[in-house]
Amino acid sequence: MKKYSVALSLLILIGAVYWSFEALMPQNYSKADAPANEFSTERALTHVKAISQEPHYVGSEAHKTVRDYIVSELHKTGLQTEIQEGYTSGDWANLSKAVNIITKIEGTGNGKALLLLTHYDSSPHSSLGASDAGSGVATILEGIRAFLSEGKKPENDIIIVFTDAEELGLNGAQLFVNEHRWTQNIGLVLNFEARGSGGPGVMLVETNGGNSELIKHFAEANPKFPMGNSLAYSVYKMMPNDTDLTVFREDANIEGFNFAFIDDHFDYHTVMDNYERLDRNTLEHQGSYLMPLLHYFSKADLTNLKSDEDYIFVNVPVFKLINYPFSWITPMLVIAWIVFIVLFLFGILKREIGLLEVFKGFMPFLLSLIICGIIGFYGWPFLKVLYPGYHDNLHGFTYNGYFYIAVFAFLSVAICFSLYNKFKEVKTVNLIIAPLTIWLIICTLVAVYLKGASFFILPAFAGLASFYILINQSKPNLILLSLLAFPALWILSPLVQMFPVGLGLKMMVAATLLTVLIFGLLTPVLGFYKRKGKLALLAVIIALGYFIAAHVESGYTPDRPKPNSLLYVYNADTGKAHWATYDISIDPWVSQYIGENKQQPDQKDKFSSKYNTGFSFISDAVLKEIKQPEIEKGSDTIINGKRHVEICINPQRNINRLEVFANTKRIDQLEVNGIPFSKEYLKKREHKLFNHQVSHNMYTDIKLVVPENEKIELTVYEISNDLLSNDRFSIPPRPKNTIPMPFVVNDAVLVKKIFKL
Numbered sequence: 001m002k003k004y005s006v007a008l009s010l011l012i013l014i015g016a017v018y019w020s021f022e023a024l025m026p027q028n029y030s031k032a033d034a035p036a037n038e039f040s041t042e043r044a045l046t047h048v049k050a051i052s053q054e055p056h057y058v059g060s061e062a063h064k065t066v067r068d069y070i071v072s073e074l075h076k077t078g079l080q081t082e083i084q085e086g087y088t089s090g091d092w093a094n095l096s097k098a099v100n101i102i103t104k105i106e107g108t109g110n111g112k113a114l115l116l117l118t119h120y121d122s123s124p125h126s127s128l129g130a131s132d133a134g135s136g137v138a139t140i141l142e143g144i145r146a147f148l149s150e151g152k153k154p155e156n157d158i159i160i161v162f163t164d165a166e167e168l169g170l171n172g173a174q175l176f177v178n179e180h181r182w183t184q185n186i187g188l189v190l191n192f193e194a195r196g197s198g199g200p201g202v203m204l205v206e207t208n209g210g211n212s213e214l215i216k217h218f219a220e221a222n223p224k225f226p227m228g229n230s231l232a233y234s235v236y237k238m239m240p241n242d243t244d245l246t247v248f249r250e251d252a253n254i255e256g257f258n259f260a261f262i263d264d265h266f267d268y269h270t271v272m273d274n275y276e277r278l279d280r281n282t283l284e285h286q287g288s289y290l291m292p293l294l295h296y297f298s299k300a301d302l303t304n305l306k307s308d309e310d311y312i313f314v315n316v317p318v319f320k321l322i323n324y325p326f327s328w329i330t331p332m333l334v335i336a337w338i339v340f341i342v343l344f345l346f347g348i349l350k351r352e353i354g355l356l357e358v359f360k361g362f363m364p365f366l367l368s369l370i371i372c373g374i375i376g377f378y379g380w381p382f383l384k385v386l387y388p389g390y391h392d393n394l395h396g397f398t399y400n401g402y403f404y405i406a407v408f409a410f411l412s413v414a415i416c417f418s419l420y421n422k423f424k425e426v427k428t429v430n431l432i433i434a435p436l437t438i439w440l441i442i443c444t445l446v447a448v449y450l451k452g453a454s455f456f457i458l459p460a461f462a463g464l465a466s467f468y469i470l471i472n473q474s475k476p477n478l479i480l481l482s483l484l485a486f487p488a489l490w491i492l493s494p495l496v497q498m499f500p501v502g503l504g505l506k507m508m509v510a511a512t513l514l515t516v517l518i519f520g521l522l523t524p525v526l527g528f529y530k531r532k533g534k535l536a537l538l539a540v541i542i543a544l545g546y547f548i549a550a551h552v553e554s555g556y557t558p559d560r561p562k563p564n565s566l567l568y569v570y571n572a573d574t575g576k577a578h579w580a581t582y583d584i585s586i587d588p589w590v591s592q593y594i595g596e597n598k599q600q601p602d603q604k605d606k607f608s609s610k611y612n613t614g615f616s617f618i619s620d621a622v623l624k625e626i627k628q629p630e631i632e633k634g635s636d637t638i639i640n641g642k643r644h645v646e647i648c649i650n651p652q653r654n655i656n657r658l659e660v661f662a663n664t665k666r667i668d669q670l671e672v673n674g675i676p677f678s679k680e681y682l683k684k685r686e687h688k689l690f691n692h693q694v695s696h697n698m699y700t701d702i703k704l705v706v707p708e709n710e711k712i713e714l715t716v717y718e719i720s721n722d723l724l725s726n727d728r729f730s731i732p733p734r735p736k737n738t739i740p741m742p743f744v745v746n747d748a749v750l751v752k753k754i755f756k757l
């Protein structure tokens with residue numbers, strides 16, 4: 001084996017990894033001088049900028065400003081708009097009044113319509129909503145402008161809906177799907193979303209049936225950077241989903257595609273979801289989906305996109321979106337096992353394979369899996385001990401999270417190299433047997449339990465080809481073997497990053513295990529490397545370098561601010577008040593109010609929050625004069641053995657939200673502001689009854705039906721997000737290296753009142 005071929009093969013392997021990431025999304029973006037009929041990211045950015053000036057959640061002042069902006073931009077393209085307004089009970093009992101913006105480009109034919117979908121509200125209360133979902137609004141506005149600039153008419157109607165109150169409970173989507181006259185005729189939805197501020201837009205199919213027709217048409221529409229795979233599709237199908245598109249699928253059996261970017265999750269729902277931080281190439285990627293799909297599906301027959309059959313699909317450089325039916329899974333698996341066994345027997349006959357050697361070959365592979373598995377599993381808890389501030393990052397993905405992924409990936413590589421170095425007397429042909437066996441076992445398991453992941457067989461086939469070469473040639477061409485590692489590197493390396501990015505750093509174990517599994521598939525090449533010890537050392541040094549980089553970025557700066565929280569809670573029944581926070585690691589700003597005097601709360605009510613976060617600490621506070629809500633009892637009558645009660649809550653100050661908890665166990669019926677809540681919800685609900693995101697200090701009218709002798713006890717929390725701007729308080733401004741913690745009621749003044757009937 002010539003020295004330079006070792007170096008060259010290593011470069012090829014590294015190049016393939018690099019390529020696999022480069023090919024996921026555009027690496028530059030279109031400028032303002034792009035032709036009028038093309039999507040321009042720079043033009044789209046002007047919309048993002050206009051939308052993301054202020055938080056624009058339901059009930060906020062900027063909410064209407066953003067709506068007016070979108071309407072006027074639509075009018076500029078010559079489209080008529082319609083506003084749909086109404087209360088819905090929302091997902092998770094989040095009542096709110098949504099105001100949807102709806103428009104239509106009339107088609108020349110009479111087929112089903114294509115729907116372009118995104119939401120324009122931002123998340124309460126601090127998010128600027130540049131990515132979520134300003135990017136979606138901008139993508140659609142710029143896309144239809146480009147589409148209409150040619151003056152051509154589409155064959156299918158193109159309906160465009162900018163929903164409202166998505167962030168609260170998908171209320172706008174519920175309102176549209178269940179009440180709008182156009183729902184009946186929709187054939188397909190393209191939904192644009194964001195769960196971070198960068199990275200590739202991931203295509204996720206949403207369907208009640210199989211995906212085969214959707215995938216075939218998607219591949220035929222030929223977007224430039226198709227990014228998505230059936231593993232995510234299968235996982236997504238098993239989890240409870242909550243995008244606007246889910247409402248279309250569940251309530252109206254309408255399917256479609258989500259295009260959502262999920263990188264830089266730490267910006268999600270925070271004030272850092274701003275114009276500057278939205279990755280320009282990400283916006284380009286969203287546009288690069290919309291344009292070809294808009295042209296394609298505005299002509300395609302949208303009546304027959306339903307199917308019972310599922311397809312495997314995965315994005316691969318050069319080949320774009322590889323796809324084939326689920327029915328191929330078993331034959332491919334059987335062929336792979338047969339080829340493997342035949343080659344194995346053939347190798348024994350040829351005396352290339354020795355059983356003891358094979359056994360020894362299992363050692364470094366299994367040990368690597370075990371050690372890297374343990375390191376990956378305990379990695380995140382260990383980091384939280386080193387850096388307690390990470391507890392307050394509710395996203396579970398820190399600003400330096402990408403460095404940590406690199407640390408653990410290189411550490412895994414180092415462990416593999418050093419263990420394989422201990423077994424360097426084992427011939428390469430015997431080393432490949434362990435990883436191939438484990439891969440085929442994994443492929444067999446996913447063929448049963450997680451069919452969408454069955455594209456894992458593709459790298460295994462390439463591994464079998466290498467196995468064949470190794471049996472037949474004692475001095476194989478290392479370059480050829482490196483090329484046979486491409487399927488493993490192209491398909492699997494982005495997944496090393498995707499798992500912790502998608503599911504949080506707590507899933508680091510997926511990254512370390514996958515790194516070992518990929519390493520195993522590279523043994524046909526790496527087995528020939530003489531200096532494994534040196535390579536192990538090099539990998540450790542690189543891991544260490546990334547760890548130092550992560551440490552340098554572990555502090556809090558205006559670019560990487562620490563999320564914190566502060567609330568003032570006034571108990572109107574006891575006449576006492578206290579400060580409260582969710583923070584585990586208390587910073588100087590919070591400690592002005594909750595410091596030495598902090599106590600553990602005995603708080604029963606947890607306000608609606610994404611991760612069910614409760615107060616960590618409270619402290620006594622000086623009483624301020626805060627107006628209580630007026631609670632008026634209306635009728636209270638017994639009808640057919642049931643007690644019917646009406647209560648109206650009227651705010652006496654500027655509020656954003658009302659959370660109502662009920663100690664009453666059995667509630668047979670609930671209606672709030674005329675909107676009934678489902679029986680299923682009332683059965684499964686626990687302490688919380690509902691919450692109402694209040695627009696314009698609207699009243700909350702509650703009608704309850706309970707068993708005749710049931711006592712009613714409601715705990716009402718009236719919430720205003722004005723703690724920092726309220727005249728009665730003089731809270732110093734938040735330091736620049738902190739931001740309001742997302743996903744929880746924060747920067748708020750709360751009034752608690754118990755109401756018994």
Ligand SMILES: [Zn+2]
Pocket residue numbers: 119132133166193194
């Ligand atoms: Zn969103």
